[in-house]
Amino acid sequence: MTSMEPKAQVEVGVLTDRAIRRARENGELWVEPFDAALVRPAALSLRLGHEAFTLMTTGPVDVADRSTHPELILKEPDARGRLVVEPGEVVLAPTLEKIGLSENLAGLVDGTSDYARLGISVVLCGQVSPGFGRDTGAVLTLEIVNHLRHPVLLYPGTRICNLMLFASSGSELPYGDLPHNYSSDHSVVASRLADHVRHN
């Protein structure tokens, strides 16, 4: 992808379907792979990627101490390519799409209501900063939790969350310029919290 310099003005407020398509056309928004059916009335849907990791703890987690953080254990799909999530398990999985936002856009990502109604949380409603993925594109990381008493089977490659996009007034320090950022991640990356949490 080419670097995204702030270009034409995007519409103010939440980007609706027409504005999302326009933002893609004028380079404010980059999505790969893109499917026109992902564009919703006021959001861009994203699909579950093909890799998943379970968060495995062996003891208490001190957020400031990386050695205590949960380990990311790769999960194999079942024989039919489905992702099995056990009750109470926390699974990190990338979106299928890599996205890139110019400095003029910000986003909020949340699971779709279809999943919430089944007792499955997909993401802890994350904010996506202006400039996220601007240089190379980056996946978003989903934190999938099964709140039911039995396993659930998920289908990689299918729609799982919605990214609401907002026109911003242009960030002075875009996310990709911050240290310790997730702006070039092409797969799930463990929490970097230990790098910047304050030790008292």
Ligand SMILES: Nc1ccn([C@H]2C[C@H](O)[C@@H](COP(=O)(O)OP(=O)(O)OP(=O)(O)O)O2)c(=O)n1
């Ligand atoms: N489910 C999500 C939500 C967000 N992000 C990406 C987009 C955000 O721009 C970036 C950082 O999100 P944070 O909420 O951690 O924002 P901070 O501003 O605190 O960034 P950091 O923690 O990297 O300093 O991670 C993600 O990959 N998956």
